Amino acid sequence: MSARCTVATMNEASKPPMRDALVAAAFQLFLEHGYDGTTIDDIAAFAGVGRRSFFRYFPTKEDVVFPDHERCLADMTEFLAASADTDDPVDRVCDAARLVLRMYAENPTFSVQRYQLTKQVTGLRAYELSVVWRYERTLANHLRDRYADRTDGRLRANVIAAAVVAAHNHALRDWLRSDGRSDPMTAVDRALEFVRTAWGSRRGEQQEPETEDVVVVITKRNTPMWRVVREIEASTDNK
Amino acid sequence: MSARCTVATMNEASKPPMRDALVAAAFQLFLEHGYDGTTIDDIAAFAGVGRRSFFRYFPTKEDVVFPDHERCLADMTEFLAASADTDDPVDRVCDAARLVLRMYAENPTFSVQRYQLTKQVTGLRAYELSVVWRYERTLANHLRDRYADRTDGRLRANVIAAAVVAAHNHALRDWLRSDGRSDPMTAVDRALEFVRTAWGSRRGEQQEPETEDVVVVITKRNTPMWRVVREIEASTDNK
Numbered sequence: 001m002s003a004r005c006t007v008a009t010m011n012e013a014s015k016p017p018m019r020d021a022l023v024a025a026a027f028q029l030f031l032e033h034g035y036d037g038t039t040i041d042d043i044a045a046f047a048g049v050g051r052r053s054f055f056r057y058f059p060t061k062e063d064v065v066f067p068d069h070e071r072c073l074a075d076m077t078e079f080l081a082a083s084a085d086t087d088d089p090v091d092r093v094c095d096a097a098r099l100v101l102r103m104y105a106e107n108p109t110f111s112v113q114r115y116q117l118t119k120q121v122t123g124l125r126a127y128e129l130s131v132v133w134r135y136e137r138t139l140a141n142h143l144r145d146r147y148a149d150r151t152d153g154r155l156r157a158n159v160i161a162a163a164v165v166a167a168h169n170h171a172l173r174d175w176l177r178s179d180g181r182s183d184p185m186t187a188v189d190r191a192l193e194f195v196r197t198a199w200g201s202r203r204g205e206q207q208e209p210e211t212e213d214v215v216v217v218i219t220k221r222n223t224p225m226w227r228v229v230r231e232i233e234a235s236t237d238n239k
Numbered sequence: 240m241s242a243r244c245t246v247a248t249m250n251e252a253s254k255p256p257m258r259d260a261l262v263a264a265a266f267q268l269f270l271e272h273g274y275d276g277t278t279i280d281d282i283a284a285f286a287g288v289g290r291r292s293f294f295r296y297f298p299t300k301e302d303v304v305f306p307d308h309e310r311c312l313a314d315m316t317e318f319l320a321a322s323a324d325t326d327d328p329v330d331r332v333c334d335a336a337r338l339v340l341r342m343y344a345e346n347p348t349f350s351v352q353r354y355q356l357t358k359q360v361t362g363l364r365a366y367e368l369s370v371v372w373r374y375e376r377t378l379a380n381h382l383r384d385r386y387a388d389r390t391d392g393r394l395r396a397n398v399i400a401a402a403v404v405a406a407h408n409h410a411l412r413d414w415l416r417s418d419g420r421s422d423p424m425t426a427v428d429r430a431l432e433f434v435r436t437a438w439g440s441r442r443g444e445q446q447e448p449e450t451e452d453v454v455v456v457i458t459k460r461n462t463p464m465w466r467v468v469r470e471i472e473a474s475t476d477n478k
Contacts, residue, residue: 125369126365126368126369129365129368129369129372130364130365130368133368152433154409155406155409155429155430155433156433158405158406158408158409159402159405159406159409159430159433159434161405162401162402162404162405163398163401163402163405165401166397166398166400166401166402167394167397167398169397170393170394170397170398190394191394191398194391194394194395194398195398198437198438199437
């Protein structure tokens, strides 16, 4: 996968850019005084900039809590647009979902702090739901294009996008609850495999690698054996 | 299904209760002056009651736009709690989702008006997402209990709940976009069948009713025929 989402690094170079400084200042104040007890003026002053500088980077106080989703949404859109016709659509949206998890996993401390904060503040939960919805729409729009010639294409796209997001969020939540200590990529692979098994064209490939051709025979229980043998012989070279 | 959600009837008896009167007043004012151009005081005055009466029924202005979700969530919870162990879990949560669609379908005019309003007002879309999330949680919690003895139970519950909600919302949106003219129950049946086919224990039952036992044999292509015959004979009474 070429596209990657990156997070605002909290412990980066000695002179972080102003945007990162505002994020760092905001989180330090949120931890000390709570989210509601911190104003935009407090954040700007703590970062040593004016109020207008804050709004140059973040339209609202919620946005400073989730500074990387816009870029990740753009990366996801670009990644999906670069799909080849030969890519399995379900595999592709699963890979797109992994971009989001990787963004969280790149900075465990920041992600876990934000998770704790979001659990406490209703407005942040609402913001998060709206972001999740935008990821889901991005995946669904891609699938809709890929399934354009199916009669159930729109339904299929909407349901699979929701299932992929739910599987991703399941793995993400488990990782956040482990305080960022468990292995998120293995967990998300397992969760997304559950969706691929239901709907991907190469479903179940990971669990049961095929090394040889197999023949599947389905017959009613009372079929005479000579008919079973004849059917197998007729459809294979096993004689 | 015994439980049913009902909507605040806008054209009910000659003396509607105060709660219904407030909903009716709110929607008339929203249509005339827009959502943002209408205050809670305006609504209360138009309904002929005081501001405090409004807050007795609705904590916020958003809540008067969605007056029936709390009751529908309670009905859904009750319906799921009344499940028998023999009920297929996926069938049961599909039936629970139908309760929501029926609530919308009982009053097409009101539902379509609200849909138009919600599309225009960001705060209402956020409210709606939070309600959808609560329905999804309610379904997922039920499935989690039913799948408690599976190792993938939590994942399965979360993904199926999301898929059911997405299928339901797909049918609901199509119906709202038709201005309430299409048949929502047929559409939701078709959409939910897509989920049942993937994960229900009686998946695909509607399409392919089984009338006789079948035997499935899976073998590598180069297995000698005598071994195929012996395996079939050993596992069935077909000799």
